[in-house]
Amino acid sequence: MKFLFDSDTWQEIYGSIRKNKIRTAITIIGVLWGIFLLVVLLGSARGLENSFNKLFGNFATNSVFVWTQSTDKPFKGFQEGRRFTLTLNDIELLTSEYANEIRLLAPRNQTNNLIIKDFKSGSFNVSGDYPIVDQIQKKQLLYGRFLNENDILSNAKVAVISEDMYKQLFDLDEFPIGQLVKINSINYKVIGVYKPSTSVDFDGDTAYIPFTTFKKVYNTANRVDWMMITAYEGVDIEQMEKDVLLTLKGLHKVHPEDERAFGSVNLGKEIGKVTGFLTGMQFLTWFVGIATLIAGVFAIGNILLITVKERTQEIGIRRALGATPKSIRQQIILESVFLTTIAGMIGIISGASILALIDTFLGAGDDAVLINPTVDIPIIIIAFTTLIVLGTLIGLIPAHMATIVRPIEALREE
Amino acid sequence: MIKIEKLHKSYPIGKDSLHVLKGIDLHIKEGEFVSIMGSSGSGKSTLLNIVGLLDIHDEGNYFLNGQLIKDMNEKKAATLRNKFLGFIFQSFNLISYKTALENVALPLYYKGMNRKQRLEIALEYLDKVGLKDWANHLPNELSGGQKQRVAIARALVTKPKVVLADEPTGALDSTTTDSVMDLLKDINNEGMTVFVITHEEEVAEQTKRIVRLKDGVIISDEYTNAAKSN
Numbered sequence: 001m002k003f004l005f006d007s008d009t010w011q012e013i014y015g016s017i018r019k020n021k022i023r024t025a026i027t028i029i030g031v032l033w034g035i036f037l038l039v040v041l042l043g044s045a046r047g048l049e050n051s052f053n054k055l056f057g058n059f060a061t062n063s064v065f066v067w068t069q070s071t072d073k074p075f076k077g078f079q080e081g082r083r084f085t086l087t088l089n090d091i092e093l094l095t096s097e098y099a100n101e102i103r104l105l106a107p108r109n110q111t112n113n114l115i116i117k118d119f120k121s122g123s124f125n126v127s128g129d130y131p132i133v134d135q136i137q138k139k140q141l142l143y144g145r146f147l148n149e150n151d152i153l154s155n156a157k158v159a160v161i162s163e164d165m166y167k168q169l170f171d172l173d174e175f176p177i178g179q180l181v182k183i184n185s186i187n188y189k190v191i192g193v194y195k196p197s198t199s200v201d202f203d204g205d206t207a208y209i210p211f212t213t214f215k216k217v218y219n220t221a222n223r224v225d226w227m228m229i230t231a232y233e234g235v236d237i238e239q240m241e242k243d244v245l246l247t248l249k250g251l252h253k254v255h256p257e258d259e260r261a262f263g264s265v266n267l268g269k270e271i272g273k274v275t276g277f278l279t280g281m282q283f284l285t286w287f288v289g290i291a292t293l294i295a296g297v298f299a300i301g302n303i304l305l306i307t308v309k310e311r312t313q314e315i316g317i318r319r320a321l322g323a324t325p326k327s328i329r330q331q332i333i334l335e336s337v338f339l340t341t342i343a344g345m346i347g348i349i350s351g352a353s354i355l356a357l358i359d360t361f362l363g364a365g366d367d368a369v370l371i372n373p374t375v376d377i378p379i380i381i382i383a384f385t386t387l388i389v390l391g392t393l394i395g396l397i398p399a400h401m402a403t404i405v406r407p408i409e410a411l412r413e414e
Numbered sequence: 415m416i417k418i419e420k421l422h423k424s425y426p427i428g429k430d431s432l433h434v435l436k437g438i439d440l441h442i443k444e445g446e447f448v449s450i451m452g453s454s455g456s457g458k459s460t461l462l463n464i465v466g467l468l469d470i471h472d473e474g475n476y477f478l479n480g481q482l483i484k485d486m487n488e489k490k491a492a493t494l495r496n497k498f499l500g501f502i503f504q505s506f507n508l509i510s511y512k513t514a515l516e517n518v519a520l521p522l523y524y525k526g527m528n529r530k531q532r533l534e535i536a537l538e539y540l541d542k543v544g545l546k547d548w549a550n551h552l553p554n555e556l557s558g559g560q561k562q563r564v565a566i567a568r569a570l571v572t573k574p575k576v577v578l579a580d581e582p583t584g585a586l587d588s589t590t591t592d593s594v595m596d597l598l599k600d601i602n603n604e605g606m607t608v609f610v611i612t613h614e615e616e617v618a619e620q621t622k623r624i625v626r627l628k629d630g631v632i633i634s635d636e637y638t639n640a641a642k643s644n
Contacts, residue, residue, distance in 0.1 A: 008528075318509075319495075322496020323524050
């Protein structure tokens with residue numbers, strides 16, 4: 001190892017690198033390009049992944065939505081085409097039967113109403129909800145708070161409105177909390193204003209009021225329009241969807257093979273498709289990046305091999321003057337390692353700079369394509385080490401070639 | 415210094431082999447100035463390469479400085495070359511991207527000497543061959559005679575026991591030939607063994623002993639007038 005810190009060793013390497021400027025440049029570009037591509041590709045893939053995550057970010061991804069439609073099979077004396085509704089009994093039953101699987105179960109009723117504030121008005125969705133809706137899809141509140149358990153118990157006439165409603169119904173800079181809005185001739189106190197989600201959203205502009213209040217005001221009795229079910233981590237969401245639907249079919253006297261009676265959307269399944277695509281893309285990225293890197297290293301080996309051929313005579317002279325095979329080998333390997341290291345570092349730096357540029361131009365704002373495109377430091381270190389190891393191994397080939405010939409044969413090359 | 419007994423060497427050429435040296439016996443004592451003469455193909459270069467440990471012989475014994483050269487690995491050979499032998503080639507064999515000074519200093523680098531000391535000694539030897547002012551020139555800025563003198567300085571810088579010269583004047587005109595030969599004579603006068611290969615009678619006559627080779631055997635071995643006059 002002593003030779004590594006010997007200024008003469010480096011003098012020799014500097015001499016031979018300086019002599020072969022074009023070769024040095026080509027070699028460096030080969031490896032630089034490889035690691036540059038690896039960094040940029042991995043970073044971009046990460047950025048894309050981040051933006052997908054953001055898209056589903058505020059949603060509990062293992063959720064199923066269930067609603068009723070009309071039957072498509074006659075069953076137990078009922079005609080096909082029968083319409084029916086979910087009930088609060090279903091909710092209770094599901095909650096107790098699937099206590100181990102279901103984390104959150106949110107029944108909801110929805111309607112469309114004119115909302116009036118003083119002389120302004122607009123037509124919006126009104127949704128009767130439990131506070132757990134906030135856990136299924138997190139609401140970003142601008143003012144005030146979301147519904148709570150107290151509102152449910154006391155049938156409070158309170159509403160959480162969207163930012164758009166606030167802008168439409170209120171004056172500029174008017175503080176909304178505590179104000180009254182009129183929905184279906186009943187006054188509700190505004191307790192919160194939320195910002196609509198920029199990502200996947202099933203509600204749109206909705207005024208949230210307590211489920212119990214909705215039930216009383218709209219006289220929905222036991223009826224439930226639809227429900228959202230969120231499973232615990234690790235529960236097979238597809239299996240749970242099937243089980244829940246089967247249970248519901250039994251409760252409502254629907255043929256077990258009825259395909260139309262219940263509508264459902266499995267969020268986990270939909271997201272699975274996207275993450276599958278992401279995984280595939282990541283694999284591709286790695287594959288392309290590593291392949292390019294290896295190609296670069298082989299380019300170095302190739303060029304070194306050519307130059308060793310070119311330098312056979314020089315090596316012959318050196319050996320005649322007393323250079324041991326070891327010292328020749330050390331010089332060639334060190335040259336190769338030195339070049340790969342320099343090229344690798346430039347590649348990493350330029351790759352990171354491109355990622356920084358991408359972040360500046362594509363990574364900001366709500367509709368960002370690539371968010372925070374980064375590469376993990378350990379990955380960089382592994383790639384870099386691999387590069388240097390490959391550089392050493394590939395440097396061994398020409399080094400070996402240079403030392404197996406007898407010095408006289410090397411000298412004879414003209 | 416150099417003792418060779420029944421040396422054989424052949425090169426494979428396709429399926430056949432070319433028998434180049436057919437039983438050479440030669441004894442060169444320390445301080446001798448020997449030239450080997452012969453037409454091309456007589457085996458004189460092969461002999462020098464074997465003596466210089468650049469090639470290996472097939473049969474027979476070779477003693478260098480009393481040490482039997484046998485089954486030599488490349489590392490040992492390199493050390494021996496560095497320690498005992500200095501080479502002068504017909505085509506100079508200077509490293510093109512190194513200055514005259516660096517070229518001369520190179521054997522000392524392989525000896526493990528530090529840079530400052532190395533360059534100091536190298537400059538001393540360049541001065542000896544009259545090229546001190548050219549120390550920082552690259553080989554392609556030097557004339558043929560100058561290049562050969564740099565090569566001689568390089569051969570001498572490690573203070574070898576034997577200087578081996580393979581047609582040292584082959585690429586030079588008569589004036590520079592004389593200056594190179596004068597240098598070799600000086601070296602020999604200092605006590606170094608000099609071993610020259612040549613096909614020029616005038617060059618050979620300036621040495622003290624001429625060994626003539628033909629078809630791989632020694633046909634004559636005699637001392638010259640130069641030796642007798644000393």
